[in-house]
Amino acid sequence: MKERYCVKIDCVWEHNGDDTLLYAGNLPGAYARGEDVETAARAMYRMAERTFGEKAVENIFRF
Numbered sequence: 001m002k003e004r005y006c007v008k009i010d011c012v013w014e015h016n017g018d019d020t021l022l023y024a025g026n027l028p029g030a031y032a033r034g035e036d037v038e039t040a041a042r043a044m045y046r047m048a049e050r051t052f053g054e055k056a057v058e059n060i061f062r063f
Contacts (some may be wrong), residue, residue, distance in 0.1 A: 013040075015037070021040065028049075
């Protein structure tokens with residue numbers, strides 16, 4: 001059986017009018033912008049894919 005490792009990225013959501021910013025609380029320097037929280041979350045997901053590798057990331061964002 002292959003071992004699996006999981007990193008949970010805790011995000012802080014900041015929104016001002018039509019702009020949203022997600023900061024990763026436990027991944028220093030990581031952030032994502034978007035017009036709404038779903039768009040920013042998709043951008044954070046893509047950032048995590050680039051950081052940890054495409055096969056290492058599962059889309060399990062919860063709001």
